[in-house]
Amino acid sequence: MTDGNGATPLAELTTMRVGGAAHELLSPATRDELVAAMVETWGSGEEWIVLGGGSNVVVADEGFDGTVVRVLTRGIQQLSDDDGRVVLRVEAGEPWDDLVAYTVDNGLAGIEALSGIPGSTGAAPVQNIGAYGQEIASSLVAIEFLDYLSGDLQRLTAADLGFDYRTSTLKQGRRGLVLSVDLELTRSAESAPVGYAQLASTLGVELGARVPLRVVRDTVLALRASKGMVLDPADPDSVSCGSFFTNPIVGENFARTLPEQAPRWANAPEPAPVAVPLGEEPAAPPAQTDFRVKLSAAWLIEKSGIGRGFSLPGSRAAISSKHTLAIVNTGGATAAEVTELGRYVQTRVFSQFGVRMVAEPVLVGVWL
Structure with missing residues (x-):
């Protein structure tokens, strides 16, 4: 069940292919072993994370000074x-x-x-x-x-x-x-x-x-x-976490300040219909609120001047050549390079539109 201390770089277990080794890596084969491994890990007091398919995580180049428990149970x-x-x-x-x-x-x-x-x-x-x-x-x-x-x-x-x-x-x-x-x-x-x-x-x-x-x-x-969003060994744009940023959710009033051509979608359900018996006055409608609006993260990135294939000088992390929402590892990129590009995207979008981009992957030992 134990893969060894510091033996396997987490880059080998994640789709972004970055990240150093964990202090301890556990790969329980059965459901009972998985439960036992988690309970024992929690009892040790060490830091821990759970790793599934590794498709939505960026791990620091220094690795993780704790226990990683892989979930492999199927059925x-x-x-x-x-x-x-x-x-x-x-x-x-x-x-x-x-x-x-x-x-x-x-x-x-x-x-x-x-x-x-x-x-x-x-x-x-x-x-x-x-x-x-x-x-x-x-x-x-x-x-x-x-x-x-x-x-x-x-x-x-x-x-x-x-x-x-x-x-x-x-x-x-x-x-x-x-x-x-x-x-x-x-x-x-x-x-x-x-x-x-x-x-x-x-x-x-x-x-x-x-x-x-x-x-x-x-x-x-x-x-x-x-869009390079299907894992494919023949497609270098699939060496990523998929979408690196979520589509921002903002207030309707703020959305009105953005350029008219900026894509947006209402993010609040329509009010439920209300039946009123004959002869009775309907209740006053609820006070109007600042409804939430979903924006297109890809549009914001592109219009802030960051196009497909963009990379910082000397970096092996780049924006996908197929879709601006993905950051890809073009070969030998480090977690530091990936997150540096992520921060650059955040800075450009915030400077241009005042919108804070939120990372979608789980970040382990790194930050944006």
Whole structure:
């Protein structure tokens, strides 16, 4: 179970391919061994992190002076099939895209637009992964969670996880280990309603249309590949963490100060309709608030003067040649070079637009 002290650079276990070795690296083979390893690690008092597919993390060149526990447990189990609503329990170490492929092969709709996202299933609820109009929050029923503070096994529902755009309570300080994820999907040969304009346009359908699951998956994989967002040994632009920055969420009033052509999307639901009995006066509408608006991080980066393929002089970290949201390792880059470029992007965007860019990957021993 122990890979050795300082033996394996974490660069070999992450998609960005940067990072020194951990003080100790554990790779439990079974669920029971995983739980035992976590409890023992927590009891030691050492610093610790959990590593899944390594697709959303940047580790310092000096490594990590603590214990890294890898999550390798795999498996997909059907818990129920009630009137076409199917609940799957997925072990945390199951590769996410393998799970999506399984659901498409078995006629289960709900996560097909999340095809091609690297990493493990256990990491998916941490940042509420999403793409092309779907989020895991829409399908997740509950997770099995080993709580750091109590050491207890807990069942946390979607409501307990406080999902929001690319975040959850697990990303906001609730420490522990996701052991498995329960998802509710729909038995159907057709997709959930297409909810993303670019995907609908590529498919040649209207928003809200349903198309064969396989068609959605293949189209999403092609779109992601065109942006270097699918792990591919033949594509140097895939040596990255995927999107390095989240799309900023700002107030509507601030969004009005940006150039008219800046893409933006309302980030608040429409008010629920209210039925008023005949003869009664409707209640006064709620006071208008500063609604939240989502901006395009890629547009902000490009318009701040940073184009595809940009790199700082002498650096081996660069903006992807396919998509400005990704920072790539062009070969032999260090974590310091990656984060230096990230800080440069933040500085340029803030100077140009007054918007603070937030990094999406987990940063271990480095900062932006």
